[in-house]
Amino acid sequence: MSKKRRGEPPEFRAGEWLKGDGPQNDIAICTRVRLARNLQGFRFSPRLEADEAKQLTEYVVQRLAAPGLPDELAVVDLPLLEEIERTVLVERHLISREQATSKKARSVAINAEESVALMVNEEDHLRLQVFQSGLSTEAAWKHAEQVDEALMQRLPLAYSEEFGFLTSCPTNTGTGMRLSVMLHLPGLVWAEEIEKATNTAQKIHLAVRGLYGEGSKALGDFYQVSNQVTLGRTEQQLQSDVQLAVSRVVQWEREVRDALLRGSARPRTLDRVHRALGTLERAQILSSEEALGCLSALRFGVHHGVVDGFDVAAINKALLLSQPAHLQRFTKERLEPEERDQRRAKLLREILGCEP
Amino acid sequence: MQICSSCQKNPSTIVLMDLDGGSVSSQQHLCSPCAEKLGVVQPKTPLKLSADLLEDLLGSVQQKASQKRREPGCPGCGMTTQQFKNTGRLGCPRCYESFRDDLVPLLQRVHESSQHRGRLPGQLQAAPPPMLRASAPMEELVTLRKQLDDAVRGERYEEAASLRDALRRAEQRDAGGDAGENS
Numbered sequence: 001m002s003k004k005r006r007g008e009p010p011e012f013r014a015g016e017w018l019k020g021d022g023p024q025n026d027i028a029i030c031t032r033v034r035l036a037r038n039l040q041g042f043r044f045s046p047r048l049e050a051d052e053a054k055q056l057t058e059y060v061v062q063r064l065a066a067p068g069l070p071d072e073l074a075v076v077d078l079p080l081l082e083e084i085e086r087t088v089l090v091e092r093h094l095i096s097r098e099q100a101t102s103k104k105a106r107s108v109a110i111n112a113e114e115s116v117a118l119m120v121n122e123e124d125h126l127r128l129q130v131f132q133s134g135l136s137t138e139a140a141w142k143h144a145e146q147v148d149e150a151l152m153q154r155l156p157l158a159y160s161e162e163f164g165f166l167t168s169c170p171t172n173t174g175t176g177m178r179l180s181v182m183l184h185l186p187g188l189v190w191a192e193e194i195e196k197a198t199n200t201a202q203k204i205h206l207a208v209r210g211l212y213g214e215g216s217k218a219l220g221d222f223y224q225v226s227n228q229v230t231l232g233r234t235e236q237q238l239q240s241d242v243q244l245a246v247s248r249v250v251q252w253e254r255e256v257r258d259a260l261l262r263g264s265a266r267p268r269t270l271d272r273v274h275r276a277l278g279t280l281e282r283a284q285i286l287s288s289e290e291a292l293g294c295l296s297a298l299r300f301g302v303h304h305g306v307v308d309g310f311d312v313a314a315i316n317k318a319l320l321l322s323q324p325a326h327l328q329r330f331t332k333e334r335l336e337p338e339e340r341d342q343r344r345a346k347l348l349r350e351i352l353g354c355e356p
Numbered sequence: 357m358q359i360c361s362s363c364q365k366n367p368s369t370i371v372l373m374d375l376d377g378g379s380v381s382s383q384q385h386l387c388s389p390c391a392e393k394l395g396v397v398q399p400k401t402p403l404k405l406s407a408d409l410l411e412d413l414l415g416s417v418q419q420k421a422s423q424k425r426r427e428p429g430c431p432g433c434g435m436t437t438q439q440f441k442n443t444g445r446l447g448c449p450r451c452y453e454s455f456r457d458d459l460v461p462l463l464q465r466v467h468e469s470s471q472h473r474g475r476l477p478g479q480l481q482a483a484p485p486p487m488l489r490a491s492a493p494m495e496e497l498v499t500l501r502k503q504l505d506d507a508v509r510g511e512r513y514e515e516a517a518s519l520r521d522a523l524r525r526a527e528q529r530d531a532g533g534d535a536g537e538n539s
Binding site for chain 1: 432433435444445446447448449452453459462463466467468469470471472473474475476477480481482483484
């Protein structure tokens with residue numbers, strides 16, 4: 001482990017989840033493996049007293065310092081960060097909203113590529129997240145497995161032969177694994193088939209959630225699809241379940257997109273994309289919700305050659321920087337919501353090269 | 357107002373009357389302290405709510421209470437079955453054994469399985485940390501309470517007294533420590 005990044009903001013690279021490469025990256029933005037782990041000898045996080053939470057966090061951080069981790073992780077002591085910096089980490093999917101707002105001792109250990117983030121003292125003692133661009137469930141699982149083995153060697157994890165890894169909530173027991181793929185599904189949304197897709201996924205025990213997980217809205221047509229069951233199946237089975245199901249959703253999205261770009265549906269689709277671009281080029285006030293919607297349509301348009309001269313990487317960057325905390329962090333200004341919406345409109349024009 | 361006829365100082369609060377054939381034969385005005393001194397009234401003492409007294413008073417409730425005591429919750433964290441049922445969350449790794457009977461059907465509902473098939477740390481597992489003892493006080497409290505309960509039930513009062521003292525010491529050691537049931 002390298003130096004501690006105390007209070008230092010993360011840089012404004014896109015991070016693994018918005019890198020924009022990997023298989024099927026026009027639709028599958030990023031694959032994420034989340035493993036829930038707990039230590040023997042401590043009560044689960046929600047029941048820890050303040051001093052116990054501190055003891056746990058310090059112990060884990062100290063054990064992570066032992067050499068030989070597959071990734072070099074920088075530890076961020078979350079209570080030392082300003083609220084806006086913690087929100088930046090939430091917007092980058094590196095910590096959860098709950099971890100950002102908790103009052104107890106807690107940390108996150110992140111590698112430079114932001115493909116590994118280990119939350120300490122979240123709902124479980126450890127929540128490991130591993131990200132891989134595109135639809136890459138196998139690569140993501142292999143990477144997670146490596147980090148997990150390094151954790152096993154350093155920390156006495158709580159498990160039983162019968163129930164597997166023991167977690168605070170029984171919905172995560174067993175493998176403790178939640179494998180999710182973030183999908184960009186404007187086609188299914190525009191063709192009004194998203195509900196059908198969601199229901200189908202739920203029937204085969206997959207959960208469909210918004211951009212920021214449980215209970216969040218599907219902003220900008222971004223969805224997360226993940227396994228619901230964690231017990232009774234091996235990690236490989238879960239991985240191939242999700243890979244198969246998500247591949248089908250991706251296929252479905254492709255078919256719908258083709259249909260939207262053909263025949264009588266085409267003019268309306270082109271209109272949507274151009275209107276979105278017009279808004280991005282001309283609007284003076286943009287909420288983050290409207291910005292995400294427009295960027296979603298633009299992303300679709302760029303992938304299908306409806307508009308050209310835009311770089312997908314720039315669109316991804318715009319997606320990230322239009323989030324409230326990123327916007328304020330990037331512009332180095334603390335802004336009221338109304339000012340924020342003006343600043344966002346300007347920033348997006350700059351990123352997309354619509355303003356000299 | 358009448359002054360106490362005994363101490364001649366305090367205002368009287370009690371009138372003592374001797375009745376003779378339906379008519380008052382003599383009358384004495386007393387204040388409370390003097391009345392107590394003369395043994396006319398019982399001294400006022402705060403009602404002590406001992407567990408035994410309560411058990412005598414509250415027949416059916418007592419049964420419930422002793423059932424609760426027989427079920428001290430998870431020895432790892434003190435969580436009770438009721439707390440587990442209310443929240444659906446577990447308190448510590450040992451809860452998985454403590455609440456096994458309720459947990460297995462729950463897992464079956466959620467996952468359609470209650471048997472892990474994935475990987476386990478096995479040989480990779482790190483040695484337990486020094487602070488594994490972190491849970492010891494909690495466990496000690498739960499064990500002591502259970503022993504005390506058994507001793508009282510078995511009417512082994514000397515043993516119960518020493519267990520009670522040990523429990524008190526353990527509770528004090530667990531500084532500011534909530535013994536677990538409400539934490």
